[in-house]
Amino acid sequence: MAGNWIHLCIDMQRIFAEDTPWHxxxxxxxxxxxxxxxGRHPEKTIFTRFVTPSRPEVMEGMWRVYYEKWRMMTREHLDPGLxxxxxxxxxxxxxxxxxxxMTYSPWVSGGLHGVLLKEGIETVVLTGGETDVCVLSTALGAIDLGYHVIVLRDAVCSGADDTHDASLELLGDRFSVQLHLATTEEFLRGL
Structure with a gap:
């Protein structure tokens, strides 16, 4: 079902799991x-981490504005362990x-895509959060780069029910040739 695949787990970090403004x-x-x-396939798993800048002034464009709003989440104020x-x-x-x-998408720098190309990856299996932000951005970028994308719908999460549901509907309906929605059990059973 998956061909040569990688599990790309998006931003399962303490900054989102613990009592922060981004919980x-x-x-x-x-x-x-x-x-x-x-746990079953750690060698086929890449965890992304959303790393905030040291301070807003080091960012460009609207990212600077974003971190001016969320200054308390920059590394000058944040516990680095988060x-x-x-x-x-x-x-x-x-x-x-x-x-x-440092952005919603892991594809911006080109580094991740380069690694996956060298490994001959054809399919990207997505889990993590948030469905309507970083997972969505990762899925669309993977589609643009030509990967087959599988989103494990029971292993993605968001802080907002409506946009989580809408994102899964959008991905499943509009991108059905390039993206497949599955449960974790369905995916693991199909290996």
């Missing part, structure tokens, strides 16, 4: 499924890998 309550619910796929993965996933590194990014 995503659903993260607790999807964590066991993400732990299952990551950028880490949640402990259950951090324990899988290595053989799982980490890819840091």
């Amino acid at each position: 995503v309550p659903w993260m607790r619910q999807v964590s066991p499924l993400i732990e299952e796929i990551s 950028v880490d993965l949640i402990p259950s996933l951090k324990a899988l590194v290595p053989p799982a890998r980490i890819f840091d990014k």
Whole structure:
């Protein structure tokens, strides 16, 4: 079903799991499924981490404006340990890998795509958060780069029910040739 695949787990970090302004309550619910796929296949797992800048002034354009609003989430104010993965996933590194990014999409720098090209990856399996921000951006970028995308709909989360549901509907309907929605069980059973 997946061909040569990689599990790309998006931003399962303490900054979103703990009591911060960016807390995503659903993260607790999807964590066991993400732990299952990551634990079974740590060598095929890459965890992205959303790394905030040291301060807004180092960012360009609207990212500067964004971090002026969220200054308390920049590294000059934030406990640096909050950028880490949640402990259950951090324990899988290595053989799982980490890819840091400073934007919603992990594709902007070209580094991740270069790694996946060298490894002959055809399919990107997405889990993590948030469905309507970083997961959506990752999925659309992967489609643009020609990957087959599988979103595990029971292993993605958001802080907003309506936009989570709308994002999954958008991805499943509008991109059905390039993207497949599945459950974690369906995906693992199909390997």
